[in-house]
Amino acid sequence: MTIENIIEVKDLSKTYKVSERDSGFKAAVASFFKRKFKDVKAVDHVHFSIRPGEMVGFLGPNGAGKTTTLKMLSGLLNPTFGHAKVMGYTPWELRGEYLSAITLIMGQRNRLSWDIPAADSFLLNQAIYRIGDIEYKQTMRELDELLELGDVVKKPVRNLSLGERMKCELAAGLIHRPSVLFLDEPTIGLDITAQARIREFLREYNRRYNATIILTSHYMADVTALCERVILIHHGKLMYDGALAELSRKIAPFKVIGVGLENAADYDLTGYGERTVGENGDAMVYLRVPAEQATSVTSRLLAELPIHDITIADPPIESVIEQAFQG
Amino acid sequence: MRRHLNLIRVFLKINLQMAMAYRTDTFVNILVNMMWLGWELLSLSIIFGNTQALAGWEFGDLIVLLGVFRIVNMLMFIMIWPATEKFNTSVRDGSFDYVLLQPVNSLFVVSFSRLTIWRLWDLVLALVLILSGLSISGGNILWQNFMAFLALAFSGIIIIYSLWVVLIALTFWFTKFDNNVTILHALMDAGRYPVMVYPFWLQLIVTFIIPIAVATTVPVQALHGSLSVLQVLMYLGVGAASFVVAVLFWRVGVRKYSGASS
Numbered sequence: 001m002t003i004e005n006i007i008e009v010k011d012l013s014k015t016y017k018v019s020e021r022d023s024g025f026k027a028a029v030a031s032f033f034k035r036k037f038k039d040v041k042a043v044d045h046v047h048f049s050i051r052p053g054e055m056v057g058f059l060g061p062n063g064a065g066k067t068t069t070l071k072m073l074s075g076l077l078n079p080t081f082g083h084a085k086v087m088g089y090t091p092w093e094l095r096g097e098y099l100s101a102i103t104l105i106m107g108q109r110n111r112l113s114w115d116i117p118a119a120d121s122f123l124l125n126q127a128i129y130r131i132g133d134i135e136y137k138q139t140m141r142e143l144d145e146l147l148e149l150g151d152v153v154k155k156p157v158r159n160l161s162l163g164e165r166m167k168c169e170l171a172a173g174l175i176h177r178p179s180v181l182f183l184d185e186p187t188i189g190l191d192i193t194a195q196a197r198i199r200e201f202l203r204e205y206n207r208r209y210n211a212t213i214i215l216t217s218h219y220m221a222d223v224t225a226l227c228e229r230v231i232l233i234h235h236g237k238l239m240y241d242g243a244l245a246e247l248s249r250k251i252a253p254f255k256v257i258g259v260g261l262e263n264a265a266d267y268d269l270t271g272y273g274e275r276t277v278g279e280n281g282d283a284m285v286y287l288r289v290p291a292e293q294a295t296s297v298t299s300r301l302l303a304e305l306p307i308h309d310i311t312i313a314d315p316p317i318e319s320v321i322e323q324a325f326q327g
Numbered sequence: 328m329r330r331h332l333n334l335i336r337v338f339l340k341i342n343l344q345m346a347m348a349y350r351t352d353t354f355v356n357i358l359v360n361m362m363w364l365g366w367e368l369l370s371l372s373i374i375f376g377n378t379q380a381l382a383g384w385e386f387g388d389l390i391v392l393l394g395v396f397r398i399v400n401m402l403m404f405i406m407i408w409p410a411t412e413k414f415n416t417s418v419r420d421g422s423f424d425y426v427l428l429q430p431v432n433s434l435f436v437v438s439f440s441r442l443t444i445w446r447l448w449d450l451v452l453a454l455v456l457i458l459s460g461l462s463i464s465g466g467n468i469l470w471q472n473f474m475a476f477l478a479l480a481f482s483g484i485i486i487i488y489s490l491w492v493v494l495i496a497l498t499f500w501f502t503k504f505d506n507n508v509t510i511l512h513a514l515m516d517a518g519r520y521p522v523m524v525y526p527f528w529l530q531l532i533v534t535f536i537i538p539i540a541v542a543t544t545v546p547v548q549a550l551h552g553s554l555s556v557l558q559v560l561m562y563l564g565v566g567a568a569s570f571v572v573a574v575l576f577w578r579v580g581v582r583k584y585s586g587a588s589s
Contacts, residue, residue: 099429
């Protein structure tokens with residue numbers, strides 16, 4: 001590896017064996033005795049390199065291979081093929097020095113013990129990472145200041161709100177001051193304010209310690225707020241690696257207008273925009289409209305149709321990505 | 328080594344706090360435990376109200392055996408049950424990933440991070456039992472027999488621990504395997520009496536398959552000098568070997584986990 005790159009990934013591939021069976025009782029019995037396996041390529045010859053201090057967004061629909069890639073980079077998974085070097089280490093050798101220099105934070109998994117206050121789990125991490133008392137106090141002071149932890153750490157984790165818990169999870173994952181952070185959906189399930197605070201924290205952490213951050217998220221806003229560079233993975237393959245600005249120019253000039261309309265089938269909406277599928281399958285009708293026309297189309301809709309509800313939103317990240325590779 | 332001792336100190340502290348957070352539970356547990364001991368002693372005294380010896384063992388010997396059994400049992404309750412529960416949950420919900428990513432031996436963390444502290448109280452009871460058993464049976468204990476007793480009791484505990492490690496490591500292959508330790512539990516109580524009282528087939532099981540007898544009957548036999556030096560060494564060797572096998576098995580399991588989990 002070269003000095004400039006802190007992470008080098010080459011031909012990284014991971015194939016899972018997944019047992020599969022047809023539906024129905026007979027198939028269930030058959031598979032109890034004889035399993036059929038299918039190979040699923042979760043990550044397929046992925047290449048990239050990352051410089052120290054970069055914040056990179058990992059994008060892709062569910063099952064694209066983002067989490068698998070992060071797990072390989074943190075060392076949890078052995079790849080089927082290819083190699084990766086992070087700070088000169090091969091992650092899956094799980095060397096102590098390597099593990100002390102990185103962190104993996106997963107929004108959907110708990111590192112903290114349920115029954116005790118987060119502060120006690122922090123102390124445990126101090127012992128695990130062998131952090132001296134002075135350094136530990138200093139780090140805790142800084143994390144407290146950045147995350148505004150306050151008294152939250154003194155309450156048993158089970159009594160915390162999701163947002164409070166995530167702050168504590170972040171603190172727990174950062175007590176050893178890792179220089180490379182792998183974050184898998186760190187803002188999942190949080191409300192807008194809490195998301196914003198976590199983002200603010202990550203930006204500041206990156207700035208202060210020049211930490212390298214790789215982040216996956218379902219919320220486009222996380223990525224746009226934090227990452228100048230994005231890597232897109234789709235079906236395990238690397239589809240795009242470059243500036244976020246470039247990507248948005250390519251695919252984001254669309255807005256999705258949701259229209260609440262009685263007997264929508266009676267109206268011809270083709271004149272306003274292309275029909276598209278909504279996120280939650282509700283009764284709204286969704287139209288894809290070029291961004292610069294969004295305002296004018298909205299006012300036309302309101303003026304010409306008996307509309308009782310209207311929403312304007314960015315297209316969901318899945319459809320953005322879907323579009324990026326279709327068009 | 329110092330780091331691991333320090334970690335055990337922190338684990339103890341955290342678990343003590345947890346025990347105190349659920350203080351009613353802790354209190355009731357201690358009470359129930361006392362009642363069990365009373366029941367065990369009562370049943371022994373009923374047996375000895377009717378007979379002088381059980382499979383050649385006198386009352387005092389059986390009290391010593393009960394003391395040793397309670398130490399092994401204590402290990403089960405202090406460490407093995409809570410650790411198993413936590414481990415099974417962590418594999419299922421994925422938090423085991425975090426255990427693997429800590430720069431500490433994962434088996435060490437799995438073994439010691441969850442401890443039911445109040446059970447340590449059992450140690451006092453067990454020692455009282457062992458000492459009173461010794462004084463009841465009278466006679467002098469040779470110091471070399473006593474050393475063999477200690478070494479074999481320790482090695483017996485290691486054997487039970489190793490077996491446990493293998494059983495929970497199987498979870499890496501069969502993700503859903505919550506009954507992994509049930510078999511250990513089912514046969515545990517057999518350690519309460521000298522192995523000779525059981526039918527032959529059960530003796531074989533508790534000696535070779537779930538070697539609870541090796542952890543309880545065998546040390547007490549050594550105390551009375553009824554084992555040859557060769558036998559003592561052999562049992563110690565089995566203890567050391569099973570530990571090595573268990574640690575290797577664990578490693579293979581972890582590698583399997585990293586190979587397949589998603």
